[in-house]
Amino acid sequence: MRLVTRGVRFLILAAFAVFFVVPVIWLILAPTKSDQDLVARGPFAFGAFHNLALAWQHLDSFSDHLYRMWIGNSLGYALGATAIVLVTAIPAGYGLALFRFPGRNLVLTLTLVVMIMPAATLVLPIFLELNVLHLIGNALSVILPFAFFPFGVYLAYIYYATALPGDLLDAARIDGCGEWATFRRIALPLARPVIALVFFFSFVADWNNFFLPYAVLADSTQYPIQVGLSNLLSSTPSFNPAVGGGGQQVNIFRPELALATLLAVIPVAIVFLVSQRALVRGLVAGATKG
Protein backbone atom coordinates (compact mmCIF):
# COMPACT_ATOMS: atom_id res chain seq x y z
CA MET A 1 0.00 0.00 0.00
CA ARG A 2 2.73 2.36 1.01
CA LEU A 3 4.72 1.44 -2.06
CA VAL A 4 1.70 2.18 -4.24
CA THR A 5 1.27 5.63 -2.67
CA ARG A 6 4.91 6.40 -3.26
CA GLY A 7 4.66 5.16 -6.84
CA VAL A 8 1.61 7.32 -7.55
CA ARG A 9 3.28 10.33 -5.98
CA PHE A 10 6.38 9.82 -8.10
CA LEU A 11 4.32 9.40 -11.27
CA ILE A 12 2.40 12.64 -10.69
CA LEU A 13 5.60 14.55 -10.04
CA ALA A 14 7.26 13.00 -13.10
CA ALA A 15 4.30 13.88 -15.33
CA PHE A 16 4.55 17.53 -14.28
CA ALA A 17 8.31 17.46 -14.73
CA VAL A 18 7.69 16.39 -18.33
CA PHE A 19 5.26 19.28 -18.82
CA PHE A 20 7.77 21.79 -17.45
CA VAL A 21 10.88 20.49 -19.16
CA VAL A 22 9.80 19.20 -22.59
CA PRO A 23 9.26 22.66 -24.16
CA VAL A 24 12.74 23.68 -23.01
CA ILE A 25 14.37 20.59 -24.51
CA TRP A 26 12.45 21.14 -27.74
CA LEU A 27 13.64 24.74 -27.88
CA ILE A 28 17.27 23.71 -27.42
CA LEU A 29 17.07 21.14 -30.24
CA ALA A 30 14.94 23.12 -32.71
CA PRO A 31 17.67 25.39 -34.15
CA THR A 32 19.71 22.34 -35.18
CA LYS A 33 17.03 21.43 -37.70
CA SER A 34 15.85 23.02 -40.91
CA ASP A 35 12.28 24.24 -41.17
CA GLN A 36 11.27 21.09 -43.07
CA ASP A 37 13.07 18.88 -40.54
CA LEU A 38 11.07 20.48 -37.76
CA VAL A 39 7.90 19.19 -39.39
CA ALA A 40 9.20 15.92 -40.80
CA ARG A 41 11.49 14.62 -38.06
CA GLY A 42 10.76 13.71 -34.49
CA PRO A 43 10.48 16.68 -32.10
CA PHE A 44 13.47 15.45 -30.10
CA ALA A 45 15.71 14.51 -33.00
CA PHE A 46 19.03 16.30 -33.18
CA GLY A 47 19.63 17.85 -36.60
CA ALA A 48 23.09 19.04 -37.49
CA PHE A 49 25.46 21.72 -36.34
CA HIS A 50 25.62 23.27 -39.78
CA ASN A 51 21.89 24.00 -39.54
CA LEU A 52 22.58 25.81 -36.31
CA ALA A 53 25.31 27.85 -38.00
CA LEU A 54 22.99 28.59 -40.91
CA ALA A 55 20.19 29.69 -38.58
CA TRP A 56 22.59 32.04 -36.83
CA GLN A 57 23.76 33.49 -40.17
CA HIS A 58 20.16 34.17 -41.16
CA LEU A 59 19.32 35.62 -37.80
CA ASP A 60 22.41 37.77 -37.65
CA SER A 61 21.91 39.17 -41.14
CA PHE A 62 18.28 40.06 -40.40
CA SER A 63 17.99 43.82 -40.93
CA ASP A 64 21.71 44.43 -40.77
CA HIS A 65 22.67 42.79 -37.44
CA LEU A 66 19.54 44.03 -35.74
CA TYR A 67 19.47 40.99 -33.42
CA ARG A 68 22.88 41.81 -31.95
CA MET A 69 21.71 45.34 -31.43
CA TRP A 70 18.67 44.14 -29.48
CA ILE A 71 20.81 41.99 -27.20
CA GLY A 72 23.18 44.91 -26.70
CA ASN A 73 20.27 47.24 -25.92
CA SER A 74 18.86 44.79 -23.39
CA LEU A 75 22.23 44.51 -21.69
CA GLY A 76 22.57 48.28 -21.63
CA TYR A 77 19.09 48.92 -20.25
CA ALA A 78 19.24 46.13 -17.66
CA LEU A 79 22.78 46.88 -16.45
CA GLY A 80 22.30 50.65 -16.48
CA ALA A 81 19.06 50.46 -14.54
CA THR A 82 20.38 47.84 -12.12
CA ALA A 83 23.41 50.00 -11.35
CA ILE A 84 21.07 52.83 -10.31
CA VAL A 85 18.95 50.35 -8.35
CA LEU A 86 21.98 49.22 -6.33
CA VAL A 87 23.09 52.77 -5.61
CA THR A 88 19.63 53.85 -4.46
CA ALA A 89 17.99 50.73 -3.01
CA ILE A 90 20.74 49.44 -0.69
CA PRO A 91 21.20 52.72 1.24
CA ALA A 92 17.42 53.21 1.27
CA GLY A 93 16.88 49.78 2.83
CA TYR A 94 19.60 50.58 5.36
CA GLY A 95 18.09 53.93 6.25
CA LEU A 96 14.60 52.49 6.60
CA ALA A 97 15.79 49.60 8.75
CA LEU A 98 18.04 51.42 11.19
CA PHE A 99 16.67 54.92 11.62
CA ARG A 100 13.35 56.37 12.57
CA PHE A 101 12.71 59.59 10.79
CA PRO A 102 9.57 61.50 9.93
CA GLY A 103 7.83 59.87 6.98
CA ARG A 104 9.59 56.54 7.41
CA ASN A 105 6.39 54.54 7.70
CA LEU A 106 4.89 56.31 4.72
CA VAL A 107 7.90 55.54 2.52
CA LEU A 108 7.88 51.94 3.69
CA THR A 109 4.17 51.43 3.08
CA LEU A 110 4.25 53.09 -0.34
CA THR A 111 7.25 50.97 -1.30
CA LEU A 112 5.44 47.80 -0.26
CA VAL A 113 2.23 48.68 -2.05
CA VAL A 114 3.93 49.63 -5.32
CA MET A 115 6.14 46.55 -5.04
CA ILE A 116 3.16 44.23 -4.77
CA MET A 117 1.16 45.93 -7.51
CA PRO A 118 1.80 44.20 -10.82
CA ALA A 119 4.40 46.11 -12.82
CA ALA A 120 2.14 46.21 -15.89
CA THR A 121 -0.37 48.37 -14.01
CA LEU A 122 1.86 51.40 -14.15
CA VAL A 123 3.17 51.05 -17.69
CA LEU A 124 0.55 53.15 -19.46
CA PRO A 125 0.47 55.79 -16.70
CA ILE A 126 4.28 55.99 -16.91
CA PHE A 127 4.01 56.30 -20.67
CA LEU A 128 1.51 59.13 -20.35
CA GLU A 129 3.77 60.86 -17.84
CA LEU A 130 6.93 60.47 -19.94
CA ASN A 131 4.95 61.74 -22.90
CA VAL A 132 4.35 65.02 -21.09
CA LEU A 133 8.05 65.19 -20.20
CA HIS A 134 8.96 64.55 -23.88
CA LEU A 135 11.12 61.59 -22.92
CA ILE A 136 9.38 59.12 -25.23
CA GLY A 137 11.71 57.32 -27.61
CA ASN A 138 14.74 58.09 -25.46
CA ALA A 139 16.80 55.30 -23.84
CA LEU A 140 16.20 57.06 -20.53
CA SER A 141 12.47 56.38 -20.89
CA VAL A 142 13.32 52.72 -20.34
CA ILE A 143 16.26 52.98 -17.93
CA LEU A 144 14.75 55.45 -15.46
CA PRO A 145 11.48 53.56 -14.85
CA PHE A 146 13.48 50.30 -14.62
CA ALA A 147 15.70 51.98 -12.02
CA PHE A 148 12.73 52.18 -9.69
CA PHE A 149 12.77 48.74 -8.09
CA PRO A 150 10.91 48.70 -4.76
CA PHE A 151 11.52 44.98 -4.27
CA GLY A 152 15.24 45.78 -4.04
CA VAL A 153 14.59 48.32 -1.29
CA TYR A 154 12.45 45.77 0.50
CA LEU A 155 15.11 43.04 0.31
CA ALA A 156 17.76 45.41 1.65
CA TYR A 157 15.40 46.63 4.37
CA ILE A 158 14.60 43.09 5.53
CA TYR A 159 18.25 42.17 5.48
CA TYR A 160 19.37 45.14 7.54
CA ALA A 161 16.44 44.89 9.92
CA THR A 162 16.96 41.23 10.67
CA ALA A 163 20.41 39.97 9.82
CA LEU A 164 22.73 42.81 10.70
CA PRO A 165 24.17 42.68 14.22
CA GLY A 166 23.29 46.02 15.76
CA ASP A 167 26.20 45.73 18.21
CA LEU A 168 28.62 45.92 15.35
CA LEU A 169 27.22 49.24 14.21
CA ASP A 170 27.21 50.59 17.75
CA ALA A 171 30.84 49.53 18.15
CA ALA A 172 31.75 51.32 14.95
CA ARG A 173 30.02 54.45 16.15
CA ILE A 174 31.80 54.30 19.50
CA ASP A 175 35.06 54.00 17.59
CA GLY A 176 34.27 57.37 16.13
CA CYS A 177 32.89 56.39 12.74
CA GLY A 178 30.36 58.83 11.35
CA GLU A 179 27.06 57.53 9.99
CA TRP A 180 28.34 57.48 6.45
CA ALA A 181 31.58 55.73 7.37
CA THR A 182 29.66 53.17 9.41
CA PHE A 183 27.55 52.40 6.37
CA ARG A 184 30.50 52.33 3.96
CA ARG A 185 32.88 50.27 6.11
CA ILE A 186 30.55 48.01 8.07
CA ALA A 187 27.03 47.81 6.65
CA LEU A 188 27.86 47.76 2.96
CA PRO A 189 30.46 44.95 3.01
CA LEU A 190 28.17 42.87 5.22
CA ALA A 191 25.35 43.21 2.73
CA ARG A 192 27.14 41.38 -0.08
CA PRO A 193 24.57 38.54 -0.21
CA VAL A 194 21.66 40.92 -0.46
CA ILE A 195 23.46 43.05 -3.04
CA ALA A 196 23.84 39.96 -5.19
CA LEU A 197 20.18 39.17 -4.69
CA VAL A 198 19.02 42.65 -5.65
CA PHE A 199 21.31 42.60 -8.68
CA PHE A 200 19.86 39.32 -9.94
CA PHE A 201 16.21 40.18 -9.38
CA SER A 202 16.54 43.61 -10.88
CA PHE A 203 18.52 42.37 -13.89
CA VAL A 204 16.07 39.56 -14.61
CA ALA A 205 13.03 41.82 -14.20
CA ASP A 206 14.52 44.37 -16.62
CA TRP A 207 15.69 41.78 -19.12
CA ASN A 208 12.27 40.15 -19.28
CA ASN A 209 10.20 43.32 -19.31
CA PHE A 210 8.23 43.64 -22.51
CA PHE A 211 5.39 46.06 -21.96
CA LEU A 212 7.24 49.22 -20.93
CA PRO A 213 9.82 49.32 -23.75
CA TYR A 214 7.09 48.20 -26.17
CA ALA A 215 5.07 51.25 -25.17
CA VAL A 216 7.79 53.91 -24.97
CA LEU A 217 10.16 53.01 -27.82
CA ALA A 218 9.26 53.45 -31.45
CA ASP A 219 12.50 52.85 -33.33
CA SER A 220 13.31 49.14 -33.83
CA THR A 221 17.04 49.79 -33.43
CA GLN A 222 16.30 50.84 -29.84
CA TYR A 223 14.29 47.75 -28.94
CA PRO A 224 15.42 45.44 -26.18
CA ILE A 225 15.44 41.76 -27.08
CA GLN A 226 11.94 40.96 -25.76
CA VAL A 227 10.33 43.53 -28.02
CA GLY A 228 12.69 42.47 -30.80
CA LEU A 229 11.38 38.93 -30.54
CA SER A 230 7.85 40.14 -31.21
CA ASN A 231 9.18 42.05 -34.21
CA LEU A 232 10.85 38.85 -35.43
CA LEU A 233 7.66 36.89 -34.86
CA SER A 234 5.76 39.11 -37.25
CA SER A 235 8.45 38.41 -39.87
CA THR A 236 8.07 34.63 -39.63
CA PRO A 237 5.83 33.25 -42.36
CA SER A 238 4.92 30.10 -40.39
CA PHE A 239 3.09 32.24 -37.89
CA ASN A 240 2.29 35.08 -40.19
CA PRO A 241 1.54 33.82 -43.70
CA ALA A 242 0.92 37.39 -44.79
CA VAL A 243 4.67 37.97 -44.83
CA GLY A 244 5.25 34.79 -46.89
CA GLY A 245 7.29 36.64 -49.48
CA GLY A 246 8.93 38.80 -46.84
CA GLY A 247 9.90 35.70 -44.91
CA GLN A 248 11.74 34.37 -47.95
CA GLN A 249 13.65 37.60 -48.29
CA VAL A 250 14.69 37.92 -44.68
CA ASN A 251 15.22 34.18 -44.17
CA ILE A 252 13.46 34.11 -40.83
CA PHE A 253 11.73 30.78 -40.37
CA ARG A 254 10.92 28.68 -37.36
CA PRO A 255 14.51 27.50 -36.64
CA GLU A 256 15.72 31.11 -36.71
CA LEU A 257 12.89 32.18 -34.44
CA ALA A 258 13.64 29.31 -32.04
CA LEU A 259 17.33 30.24 -32.00
CA ALA A 260 16.45 33.87 -31.35
CA THR A 261 14.28 32.82 -28.41
CA LEU A 262 16.93 30.49 -27.04
CA LEU A 263 19.70 33.09 -27.20
CA ALA A 264 17.43 35.67 -25.59
CA VAL A 265 17.01 33.40 -22.61
CA ILE A 266 20.66 32.54 -22.08
CA PRO A 267 21.69 35.53 -19.93
CA VAL A 268 18.77 34.96 -17.58
CA ALA A 269 19.32 31.20 -17.57
CA ILE A 270 22.95 31.74 -16.55
CA VAL A 271 21.83 34.01 -13.74
CA PHE A 272 19.26 31.43 -12.66
CA LEU A 273 21.65 28.50 -12.67
CA VAL A 274 24.53 30.30 -11.00
CA SER A 275 22.40 31.84 -8.32
CA GLN A 276 19.64 29.30 -7.84
CA ARG A 277 20.29 28.97 -4.12
CA ALA A 278 20.41 32.68 -3.52
CA LEU A 279 17.37 33.25 -5.69
CA VAL A 280 15.36 30.59 -3.94
CA ARG A 281 16.26 32.10 -0.61
CA GLY A 282 15.25 35.47 -1.95
CA LEU A 283 11.95 34.15 -3.25
CA VAL A 284 11.21 32.64 0.11
CA ALA A 285 12.25 35.82 1.87
CA GLY A 286 10.21 37.80 -0.61
CA ALA A 287 7.11 35.89 0.31
CA THR A 288 7.50 35.14 3.97
CA LYS A 289 9.59 37.84 5.51
CA GLY A 290 9.41 38.47 9.17
Added chain:
Amino acid sequence: MLMKAPARWGVRARITGMRGPRAHGLLFVLPYLPFLLVFGILPMFYALYLAVTTDGGGMAGLGNFTRTFRDYRFVPAFEHILLYTGVWLASLIVLVVGLALLLHGRASRVTSTFRFLFYIPGALAGASAVLVWLFMLDPSVSPGSLLLRASGAHLFVESIAPARLPFVFAMIAFWTGAGGWIVVLYGALNTIPQDLEEAARIDGAGPVTIALRLKLPLIRKWVAYMAILSVATGTQLFIEPQLVNEASLGLVPDTWSSNQLAYQLAFRYGDFNGAAAVSVDLIAIGLVAAVLIVKRTGLFRTED
Protein backbone atom coordinates in the same frame (compact mmCIF):
# COMPACT_ATOMS: atom_id res chain seq x y z
CA MET B 1 17.49 32.00 6.62
CA LEU B 2 15.96 35.39 6.12
CA MET B 3 12.44 34.16 6.66
CA LYS B 4 13.11 33.16 10.24
CA ALA B 5 13.65 36.72 11.29
CA PRO B 6 13.56 36.83 15.07
CA ALA B 7 11.67 39.73 16.56
CA ARG B 8 14.49 40.80 18.86
CA TRP B 9 16.49 42.20 15.96
CA GLY B 10 13.64 44.55 15.41
CA VAL B 11 13.92 45.73 18.98
CA ARG B 12 17.63 46.21 18.70
CA ALA B 13 17.21 48.07 15.43
CA ARG B 14 14.89 50.45 17.19
CA ILE B 15 17.44 51.12 19.95
CA THR B 16 20.19 51.72 17.43
CA GLY B 17 17.92 53.95 15.46
CA MET B 18 17.11 56.07 18.44
CA ARG B 19 20.80 56.57 19.10
CA GLY B 20 21.61 57.73 15.61
CA PRO B 21 20.64 61.23 14.56
CA ARG B 22 17.21 61.01 13.03
CA ALA B 23 17.89 63.08 9.97
CA HIS B 24 20.58 60.64 8.80
CA GLY B 25 17.98 58.03 8.00
CA LEU B 26 16.37 60.40 5.56
CA LEU B 27 19.73 61.08 3.91
CA PHE B 28 20.17 57.38 3.17
CA VAL B 29 16.69 57.19 1.68
CA LEU B 30 17.00 60.44 -0.28
CA PRO B 31 18.44 59.07 -3.56
CA TYR B 32 15.62 56.54 -3.78
CA LEU B 33 12.78 58.98 -3.13
CA PRO B 34 12.68 60.67 -6.55
CA PHE B 35 12.28 57.24 -8.19
CA LEU B 36 9.52 56.21 -5.82
CA LEU B 37 7.79 59.49 -6.45
CA VAL B 38 8.21 59.84 -10.22
CA PHE B 39 7.73 56.20 -11.26
CA GLY B 40 5.65 54.83 -8.40
CA ILE B 41 3.28 57.48 -7.09
CA LEU B 42 3.02 60.25 -9.67
CA PRO B 43 1.98 58.00 -12.60
CA MET B 44 -1.05 56.89 -10.57
CA PHE B 45 -2.10 60.45 -9.81
CA TYR B 46 -1.42 61.59 -13.34
CA ALA B 47 -3.51 58.74 -14.75
CA LEU B 48 -6.28 59.68 -12.34
CA TYR B 49 -6.02 63.32 -13.42
CA LEU B 50 -6.21 62.40 -17.10
CA ALA B 51 -9.10 60.06 -16.39
CA VAL B 52 -11.27 62.80 -14.94
CA THR B 53 -10.37 65.52 -17.45
CA THR B 54 -11.01 66.01 -21.15
CA ASP B 55 -8.63 66.36 -24.04
CA GLY B 56 -8.63 70.13 -23.62
CA GLY B 57 -7.99 69.93 -19.88
CA GLY B 58 -11.56 70.58 -18.74
CA MET B 59 -13.27 68.52 -16.08
CA ALA B 60 -14.88 65.34 -17.35
CA GLY B 61 -16.11 63.88 -14.09
CA LEU B 62 -16.77 60.22 -14.64
CA GLY B 63 -17.33 60.80 -18.35
CA ASN B 64 -14.22 58.95 -19.47
CA PHE B 65 -15.11 55.99 -17.29
CA THR B 66 -18.67 55.66 -18.59
CA ARG B 67 -17.52 56.29 -22.14
CA THR B 68 -14.89 53.54 -22.05
CA PHE B 69 -17.27 51.25 -20.22
CA ARG B 70 -19.77 51.60 -23.07
CA ASP B 71 -17.06 50.87 -25.63
CA TYR B 72 -18.07 47.60 -27.30
CA ARG B 73 -14.63 46.13 -26.52
CA PHE B 74 -14.56 46.97 -22.83
CA VAL B 75 -16.85 44.30 -21.40
CA PRO B 76 -15.53 41.45 -23.56
CA ALA B 77 -11.96 42.39 -22.58
CA PHE B 78 -12.86 42.26 -18.89
CA GLU B 79 -14.70 38.98 -19.41
CA HIS B 80 -11.61 37.55 -21.07
CA ILE B 81 -9.23 38.53 -18.31
CA LEU B 82 -11.62 37.42 -15.59
CA LEU B 83 -12.05 34.01 -17.18
CA TYR B 84 -8.30 33.75 -17.71
CA THR B 85 -7.58 34.83 -14.14
CA GLY B 86 -10.13 32.34 -12.82
CA VAL B 87 -8.60 29.44 -14.71
CA TRP B 88 -5.09 30.46 -13.74
CA LEU B 89 -6.04 30.93 -10.11
CA ALA B 90 -7.72 27.54 -9.92
CA SER B 91 -4.70 25.85 -11.48
CA LEU B 92 -2.35 27.63 -9.09
CA ILE B 93 -4.34 26.80 -6.01
CA VAL B 94 -5.05 23.18 -6.86
CA LEU B 95 -1.87 22.21 -8.68
CA VAL B 96 0.78 24.37 -7.00
CA VAL B 97 -0.48 23.61 -3.52
CA GLY B 98 -0.91 19.96 -4.44
CA LEU B 99 2.57 19.68 -5.91
CA ALA B 100 4.17 21.49 -2.98
CA LEU B 101 2.45 19.12 -0.55
CA LEU B 102 3.48 16.12 -2.64
CA LEU B 103 7.06 17.32 -2.70
CA HIS B 104 7.04 17.94 1.00
CA GLY B 105 5.71 14.47 1.74
CA ARG B 106 9.20 13.19 2.13
CA ALA B 107 12.43 15.12 1.95
CA SER B 108 14.90 13.51 -0.39
CA ARG B 109 17.23 14.25 -3.23
CA VAL B 110 14.42 13.34 -5.63
CA THR B 111 12.38 16.18 -4.17
CA SER B 112 15.02 18.80 -4.76
CA THR B 113 15.56 17.56 -8.32
CA PHE B 114 11.85 17.92 -9.02
CA ARG B 115 11.75 21.36 -7.47
CA PHE B 116 14.60 22.39 -9.76
CA LEU B 117 12.93 20.92 -12.87
CA PHE B 118 9.68 22.73 -12.09
CA TYR B 119 11.62 25.95 -11.63
CA ILE B 120 13.51 25.90 -14.96
CA PRO B 121 10.81 27.56 -17.12
CA GLY B 122 10.97 30.54 -14.75
CA ALA B 123 14.01 31.60 -16.75
CA LEU B 124 11.76 32.06 -19.79
CA ALA B 125 9.49 34.94 -19.05
CA GLY B 126 8.07 37.65 -21.23
CA ALA B 127 8.07 37.20 -24.97
CA SER B 128 10.34 34.12 -24.86
CA ALA B 129 7.80 32.00 -22.99
CA VAL B 130 5.01 33.01 -25.35
CA LEU B 131 7.11 32.18 -28.40
CA VAL B 132 7.98 28.76 -26.98
CA TRP B 133 4.29 28.08 -26.50
CA LEU B 134 3.39 29.28 -29.97
CA PHE B 135 5.64 26.45 -31.16
CA MET B 136 4.12 24.04 -28.64
CA LEU B 137 0.67 24.93 -29.95
CA ASP B 138 1.58 24.44 -33.60
CA PRO B 139 0.54 20.84 -34.33
CA SER B 140 2.99 20.55 -37.22
CA VAL B 141 6.08 20.91 -35.01
CA SER B 142 4.90 20.43 -31.42
CA PRO B 143 6.12 17.48 -29.34
CA GLY B 144 2.57 17.44 -28.00
CA SER B 145 0.97 17.26 -31.44
CA LEU B 146 -0.84 14.04 -30.47
CA LEU B 147 -2.47 15.83 -27.58
CA LEU B 148 -3.32 18.83 -29.72
CA ARG B 149 -4.91 16.64 -32.39
CA ALA B 150 -6.77 14.67 -29.75
CA SER B 151 -8.20 17.96 -28.53
CA GLY B 152 -9.40 18.72 -32.04
CA ALA B 153 -6.69 21.14 -33.16
CA HIS B 154 -5.05 20.10 -36.44
CA LEU B 155 -3.85 23.55 -37.42
CA PHE B 156 -2.12 26.28 -35.46
CA VAL B 157 -5.12 28.59 -35.85
CA GLU B 158 -7.32 25.92 -34.28
CA SER B 159 -4.97 25.69 -31.28
CA ILE B 160 -5.50 29.36 -30.59
CA ALA B 161 -9.23 29.39 -31.29
CA PRO B 162 -10.86 32.17 -29.23
CA ALA B 163 -12.65 29.76 -26.88
CA ARG B 164 -9.34 28.15 -25.94
CA LEU B 165 -7.35 31.32 -25.33
CA PRO B 166 -8.05 31.86 -21.62
CA PHE B 167 -6.89 28.29 -21.02
CA VAL B 168 -3.87 28.64 -23.28
CA PHE B 169 -2.76 31.83 -21.52
CA ALA B 170 -3.38 30.26 -18.12
CA MET B 171 -1.21 27.32 -19.15
CA ILE B 172 1.63 29.62 -20.26
CA ALA B 173 1.43 31.57 -17.00
CA PHE B 174 1.36 28.33 -15.03
CA TRP B 175 4.31 26.97 -16.97
CA THR B 176 6.54 29.97 -16.23
CA GLY B 177 5.32 30.84 -12.74
CA ALA B 178 4.32 27.65 -10.96
CA GLY B 179 7.88 26.57 -10.17
CA GLY B 180 8.63 29.76 -8.26
CA TRP B 181 5.44 29.46 -6.23
CA ILE B 182 6.13 25.80 -5.49
CA VAL B 183 9.51 26.84 -4.10
CA VAL B 184 7.86 29.53 -1.97
CA LEU B 185 5.20 27.18 -0.59
CA TYR B 186 7.78 24.46 -0.04
CA GLY B 187 9.82 26.95 1.97
CA ALA B 188 6.72 27.83 3.97
CA LEU B 189 6.01 24.14 4.62
CA ASN B 190 9.54 23.77 5.93
CA THR B 191 8.79 26.21 8.73
CA ILE B 192 6.23 23.82 10.23
CA PRO B 193 7.80 22.34 13.37
CA GLN B 194 8.79 18.71 12.94
CA ASP B 195 7.26 17.64 16.27
CA LEU B 196 3.80 18.80 15.18
CA GLU B 197 3.93 16.37 12.29
CA GLU B 198 5.42 13.71 14.53
CA ALA B 199 2.60 14.10 17.03
CA ALA B 200 -0.02 13.79 14.30
CA ARG B 201 1.67 10.66 13.02
CA ILE B 202 1.68 9.08 16.47
CA ASP B 203 -2.01 9.89 16.68
CA GLY B 204 -2.43 7.71 13.62
CA ALA B 205 -2.78 10.35 10.89
CA GLY B 206 -1.74 9.18 7.41
CA PRO B 207 0.29 11.33 4.98
CA VAL B 208 -2.85 12.60 3.21
CA THR B 209 -4.52 13.61 6.46
CA ILE B 210 -1.33 15.33 7.62
CA ALA B 211 -1.03 17.18 4.32
CA LEU B 212 -4.62 18.39 4.17
CA ARG B 213 -5.55 18.82 7.83
CA LEU B 214 -2.26 19.92 9.36
CA LYS B 215 0.06 21.39 6.73
CA LEU B 216 -2.46 23.12 4.48
CA PRO B 217 -4.05 25.22 7.25
CA LEU B 218 -0.58 26.24 8.45
CA ILE B 219 0.42 27.67 5.06
CA ARG B 220 -2.95 29.36 4.48
CA LYS B 221 -1.37 32.82 4.56
CA TRP B 222 0.99 32.05 1.73
CA VAL B 223 -1.76 30.51 -0.34
CA ALA B 224 -3.80 33.68 0.23
CA TYR B 225 -0.81 35.79 -0.76
CA MET B 226 -0.36 33.79 -3.96
CA ALA B 227 -4.07 34.00 -4.77
CA ILE B 228 -4.42 37.77 -4.26
CA LEU B 229 -1.22 38.51 -6.13
CA SER B 230 -2.32 36.29 -9.00
CA VAL B 231 -5.67 38.03 -9.31
CA ALA B 232 -3.86 41.34 -9.52
CA THR B 233 -1.29 40.08 -12.04
CA GLY B 234 -3.83 38.14 -14.08
CA THR B 235 -6.00 41.17 -14.74
CA GLN B 236 -2.98 43.00 -16.23
CA LEU B 237 -2.46 40.46 -19.02
CA PHE B 238 -0.84 42.09 -22.04
CA ILE B 239 2.07 40.37 -23.73
CA GLU B 240 0.46 36.96 -24.34
CA PRO B 241 -2.60 38.18 -26.27
CA GLN B 242 -0.49 40.85 -27.97
CA LEU B 243 1.91 38.27 -29.42
CA VAL B 244 -0.89 35.85 -30.28
CA ASN B 245 -2.60 38.70 -32.09
CA GLU B 246 0.57 39.24 -34.13
CA ALA B 247 0.85 35.52 -34.88
CA SER B 248 -2.80 35.01 -35.79
CA LEU B 249 -3.32 37.57 -38.54
CA GLY B 250 -5.75 39.48 -36.39
CA LEU B 251 -7.91 36.44 -35.73
CA VAL B 252 -7.42 37.29 -32.08
CA PRO B 253 -8.35 40.95 -31.63
CA ASP B 254 -5.67 43.38 -30.47
CA THR B 255 -8.05 44.45 -27.70
CA TRP B 256 -8.44 40.98 -26.20
CA SER B 257 -7.39 42.08 -22.70
CA SER B 258 -8.17 45.31 -20.85
CA ASN B 259 -4.56 46.45 -20.83
CA GLN B 260 -4.44 45.97 -24.60
CA LEU B 261 -7.59 48.05 -24.92
CA ALA B 262 -5.98 50.83 -22.88
CA TYR B 263 -2.88 50.55 -25.06
CA GLN B 264 -4.87 50.74 -28.30
CA LEU B 265 -6.89 53.71 -27.04
CA ALA B 266 -3.67 55.57 -26.37
CA PHE B 267 -1.64 54.50 -29.37
CA ARG B 268 -4.11 54.01 -32.17
CA TYR B 269 -6.70 56.62 -31.27
CA GLY B 270 -4.59 59.05 -29.27
CA ASP B 271 -7.35 58.93 -26.67
CA PHE B 272 -5.13 59.41 -23.64
CA ASN B 273 -8.04 60.26 -21.36
CA GLY B 274 -9.89 57.07 -22.24
CA ALA B 275 -6.68 55.04 -21.91
CA ALA B 276 -6.09 56.61 -18.51
CA ALA B 277 -9.63 55.72 -17.41
CA VAL B 278 -9.11 52.05 -18.28
CA SER B 279 -5.69 52.20 -16.58
CA VAL B 280 -7.29 53.61 -13.46
CA ASP B 281 -9.76 50.69 -13.43
CA LEU B 282 -6.79 48.31 -13.52
CA ILE B 283 -4.80 50.30 -10.96
CA ALA B 284 -7.78 50.05 -8.62
CA ILE B 285 -7.69 46.26 -8.86
CA GLY B 286 -3.93 46.16 -8.31
CA LEU B 287 -4.08 48.65 -5.47
CA VAL B 288 -6.86 46.83 -3.63
CA ALA B 289 -4.95 43.57 -3.96
CA ALA B 290 -1.69 45.11 -2.74
CA VAL B 291 -3.29 46.81 0.25
CA LEU B 292 -5.12 43.58 1.12
CA ILE B 293 -1.84 41.68 1.10
CA VAL B 294 0.05 44.25 3.14
CA LYS B 295 -2.65 44.89 5.70
CA ARG B 296 -4.42 41.53 5.97
CA THR B 297 -2.04 38.63 5.40
CA GLY B 298 0.53 39.98 7.85
CA LEU B 299 3.29 38.68 5.60
CA PHE B 300 4.94 42.04 5.15
CA ARG B 301 6.27 44.07 8.01
CA THR B 302 6.15 47.79 8.08
CA GLU B 303 6.87 47.91 11.80
CA ASP B 304 9.83 46.36 13.57
